[in-house]
Amino acid sequence: GENVEQHPSTLSVQEGDSAVIKCTYSDSASNYFPWYKQELGKRPQLIIDIRSNVGEKKDQRIAVTLNKTAKHFSLHITETQPEDSAVYFCAASPPSGTYKYIFGTGTRLKVLA
Amino acid sequence: EAQVTQNPRYLITVTGKKLTVTCSQNMNHEYMSWYRQDPGLGLRQIYYSMNVEVTDKGDVPEGYKVSRKEKRNFPLILESPSPNQTSLYFCASSLGGLSGNTIYFGEGSWLTVV
Numbered sequence: 001g002e003n004v005e006q007h008p009s010t011l012s013v014q015e016g017d018s019a020v021i022k023c024t025y026s027d028s029a030s031n032y033f034p035w036y037k038q039e040l041g042k043r044p045q046l047i048i049d050i051r052s053n054v055g056e057k058k059d060q061r062i063a064v065t066l067n068k069t070a071k072h073f074s075l076h077i078t079e080t081q082p083e084d085s086a087v088y089f090c091a092a093s094p095p096s097g098t099y100k101y102i103f104g105t106g107t108r109l110k111v112l113a
Numbered sequence: 114e115a116q117v118t119q120n121p122r123y124l125i126t127v128t129g130k131k132l133t134v135t136c137s138q139n140m141n142h143e144y145m146s147w148y149r150q151d152p153g154l155g156l157r158q159i160y161y162s163m164n165v166e167v168t169d170k171g172d173v174p175e176g177y178k179v180s181r182k183e184k185r186n187f188p189l190i191l192e193s194p195s196p197n198q199t200s201l202y203f204c205a206s207s208l209g210g211l212s213g214n215t216i217y218f219g220e221g222s223w224l225t226v227v
Binding site for chain 2: 042043046051099
């Protein structure tokens with residue numbers, strides 16, 4: 001089955017700097033890769049996603065890149081702000097469906113003012 | 114307002130005392146699932162349901178039961194809770210089983226088993 005590894009587990013950056021979180025997956029059939037953000041004490045919420053037919057996707061200060069050959073994908077946050085501090089989860093989903101989502105172990109991002 | 118509602122939000126119980134965590138969604142979603150979140154382990158799927166009366170095990174189903182008698186409800190049952198089931202639990206729903214559907218999470222239920 002699918003296995004998703006996420007690194008780093010914690011990441012501290014200065015406000016205004018960029019942050020990069022990386023995930024690798026094992027199932028080459030996986031074709032959908034969402035990223036969820038979980039603020040302290042709250043539920044995870046989707047922030048951006050990418051499908052396997054696209055190499056990069058941007059939404060304002062966040063972007064996700066996908067390298068299908070290497071089976072890894074990354075979340076990039078530019079011009080970080082204190083409100084970006086949260087736990088970020090990557091996930092991979094095979095064509096067989098949403099119910100097969102496998103989540104990474106999470107990255108705790110701290111943006112230092 | 115579209116939402117996934119789970120109750121209770123916080124619960125402390127004793128070993129062996131059966132408990133149920135309810136989950137309800139108002140989005141007419143076919144797919145529902147339960148996850149537990151533990152430090153360093155991320156979100157792990159307990160059980161999922163693709164539709165009414167259709168359920169299947171996730172990655173960590175031991176010690177849990179579920180039922181899906183109605184489309185909107187997906188309760189999680191701990192028949193005989195043990196301390197290793199102390200965790201943060203999330204119910205989630207999605208429009209369907211196709212890859213690419215956003216998962217909507219409930220607010221979470223903090224469960225402590227002593």
